[in-house]
Amino acid sequence: MSYDIKRSVSLYSYQDEYYDGRLDLEGCLKETAKTGATGVELLAEQMIRRFPLPIETQEFRDQWFGWLKEYGLEPSCYDAFLENRIYDNRTLTLKEQVNMMKRDIRLAALLGFHNLRTLVSTPMDVIEGSLEYAAEQDVKIGLEVHAPFSLNSGWADGYMEMILRTGTKHFGFIPDMGIFCKNIPSVLRDKARNMGAKEECIKIVDDAYAKRLEKGFVKIKYDLDLGKANMEYRMANGMKEMMEAVEQAGGGPADMMYAGSSFTYSWSEPQDIIDNIDYIFHTHAKFYHVGEDYAETAVAIPEVVEAFKKAGYQGYLSSEYEGGEHLRGYMQVDSVEQVRRHQEAMRRAIEGA
Amino acid sequence: MAGRQIYNPNGFHNMEKDGTIIGYEFQFKAQYYRGITLSIVRDIQIEVDGEAAAREDIRVTVNGEAFTLEEMRTVIDPEYRWEFGDYATVSVKKEGGLSKGSHHIKALQIIAPSYMPFQVEAVCETDFVME
Numbered sequence: 363m364s365y366d367i368k369r370s371v372s373l374y375s376y377q378d379e380y381y382d383g384r385l386d387l388e389g390c391l392k393e394t395a396k397t398g399a400t401g402v403e404l405l406a407e408q409m410i411r412r413f414p415l416p417i418e419t420q421e422f423r424d425q426w427f428g429w430l431k432e433y434g435l436e437p438s439c440y441d442a443f444l445e446n447r448i449y450d451n452r453t454l455t456l457k458e459q460v461n462m463m464k465r466d467i468r469l470a471a472l473l474g475f476h477n478l479r480t481l482v483s484t485p486m487d488v489i490e491g492s493l494e495y496a497a498e499q500d501v502k503i504g505l506e507v508h509a510p511f512s513l514n515s516g517w518a519d520g521y522m523e524m525i526l527r528t529g530t531k532h533f534g535f536i537p538d539m540g541i542f543c544k545n546i547p548s549v550l551r552d553k554a555r556n557m558g559a560k561e562e563c564i565k566i567v568d569d570a571y572a573k574r575l576e577k578g579f580v581k582i583k584y585d586l587d588l589g590k591a592n593m594e595y596r597m598a599n600g601m602k603e604m605m606e607a608v609e610q611a612g613g614g615p616a617d618m619m620y621a622g623s624s625f626t627y628s629w630s631e632p633q634d635i636i637d638n639i640d641y642i643f644h645t646h647a648k649f650y651h652v653g654e655d656y657a658e659t660a661v662a663i664p665e666v667v668e669a670f671k672k673a674g675y676q677g678y679l680s681s682e683y684e685g686g687e688h689l690r691g692y693m694q695v696d697s698v699e700q701v702r703r704h705q706e707a708m709r710r711a712i713e714g715a
Numbered sequence: 716m717a718g719r720q721i722y723n724p725n726g727f728h729n730m731e732k733d734g735t736i737i738g739y740e741f742q743f744k745a746q747y748y749r750g751i752t753l754s755i756v757r758d759i760q761i762e763v764d765g766e767a768a769a770r771e772d773i774r775v776t777v778n779g780e781a782f783t784l785e786e787m788r789t790v791i792d793p794e795y796r797w798e799f800g801d802y803a804t805v806s807v808k809k810e811g812g813l814s815k816g817s818h819h820i821k822a823l824q825i826i827a828p829s830y831m832p833f834q835v836e837a838v839c840e841t842d843f844v845m846e
Contacts, residue, residue: 377748381719381800408749412793447829448754450788483830589832690719 366676367667367712370401370438371701372646373409375683378695380409385698391433393698397705401438401678402430403479406469417469426473438678439477439504439536439644440470444484460491463503467492471499477644478503479536482511483588486524489533496532504536504644509627510595512541513634515581517591525641534641537634538682540648542666543627546571547650548659549688550623556692557616563608567621570604575629596625627660632669639673650685652703656710667711679708721746721839722820723802729812729845736812738772739763739845742802746837747826750798753782753790757834758825761807764818772808781806813845 371394379385385393387409394402407413416422430437444462446454454462463480470478478501480489489503496503511517513535525533551564580598585591608621635642651659670679681704686695726742745751759775761768774781777795797803805822819842826835 374748377799378719381744383800405749407751408799411750411796411798413750413796415793443749443828443830445752445755445829447827448752448791450754450757450827481830587832592832692718694717694719 365671365674367670368678369399369708370403370678370680371399372403372680372682374405375681375701376697378686378697388429391429395433397702399705402435403439403680405441414469417472437474438680439479440475441479442466456487459488463488463492464495467496467499467501470501476501479506493530493532502643503533506536506538508538509540510582512581512630513638517582517584520584534643536644538646538648539661541628541630542662543629543660544662545660546624549651549685553688554616554620559616559620562611563613563617566607567624571624574599579628632666635669636673643677645679646682647679648682649704652707656703656707663707664711722841727843738808739812740806742804744802745797746824747835750796753787755827757827760823762821768807774806776804815845817844
């Protein structure tokens with residue numbers, strides 16, 4: 363099957379430079395273009411001040427489209443945050459949530475995006491209630507499939523049922539490549555060592571991860587109570603036994619941090635991409651650390667890209683750097699270099715060079 | 716090499732009113748990755764040199780407007796988002812303020828992004844000198 367795999371950068375990747383004031387929105391677009399990517403993914407709430415007011419103005423939109431033209435970028439995906447607990451004393455009603463979703467769909471369309479990322483916590487009714495408007499605005503709503511969630515799971519089946527029942531062409535999945543971790547990211551291990559973790563404990567955790575990988579991860583169930591679903595998932599994957607082993611080996615806070623955090627990573631079979639390709643129109647190419655040799659220490663980039671090729675994927679792989687969160691406590695993060703390397707790693711996998 | 720900067724190193728001051736020192740203030744950035752409405756900042760707890768500030772003595776200023784923690788619960792206007800990468804100014808009422816010399820601050824930011832099954836709780840600590 364013929365494929366058309368394009369590269370994008372999610373500006374989420376540059377958050378440390380933005381936080382420090384070393385890059386502004388235009389600076390991020392400039393860096394994106396330098397990597398050879400042709401797409402840009404935006405978190406409007408991250409880099410557009412006084413959100414959403416500027417998006418409503420022609421002046422801002424002229425500037426935005428001017429930048430896109432200048433740097434040769436196409437809008438790939440708008441990342442929305444359905445703040446349905448914006449008040450501390452209640453959850454917004456279904457109608458309020460649908461209105462918020464429609465607002466985000468409209469803002470995405472105003473900035474030229476045809477894909478909108480919604481988070482795993484988005485209730486099914488809110489998505490269903492927004493589909494007609496999404497079709498009108500020519501924006502597809504993509505549910506992020508982020509670890510510990512996975513495609514081909516009881517959790518995903520619920521959404522699949524809705525897609526088939528409604529026949530919608532405006533809803534699907536946005537896999538986050540963090541669901542394809544062969545190892546625990548090196549940066550997490552570096553942080554644990556920096557905090558004083560014991561090699562013996564690190565080994566227990568790494569071995570347990572390898573064992574989960576070998577046996578296959580037990581998948582997470584559909585439950586709007588994400589905390590409960592997550593805890594059940596962790597227990598089903600042997601968290602209790604592993605934590606006890608770390609404790610018996612004399613594990614301290616650093617070891618417990620490493621052990622607990624290891625459950626935020628998971629491995630799915632790349633075949634899941636092929637099985638669900640009709641419902642995938644954008645992808646978060648999550649990554650944690652790419653070395654000078656252009657190898658990712660956790661995410662199996664070549665295998666996953668191969669699956670996208672086989673499936674005939676037509677869409678973007680959008681770099682989403684998340685290694686910085688483990689480093690920023692003790693060193694300056696260089697997202698610009700990490701994204702550059704990641705784009706090159708993806709280019710090689712896509713072009714087979 | 717040091718990690719990211721949370722506090723503005725030049726942001727620690729005593730506050731004066733009619734010739735009397737009525738408290739102190741500092742500036743810090745939200746430890747989260749996007750701008751947020753103040754309504755999802757569920758709490759800010761402050762200890763200086765081990766002494767905890769009372770909740771009602773705390774004010775948070777963004778874009779020129781000061782809010783109590785109680786008021787922040789309903790602040791959702793775009794004008795008063797705590798922008799990503801921006802300092803908010805926090806003031807604490809305290810007779811006489813802080814003495815000249817070295818101090819240690821430990822503040823806790825509790826932020827509740829709707830999609831997370833748990834709250835973001837960031838402990839923010841630093842040493843500083845009051846001039």
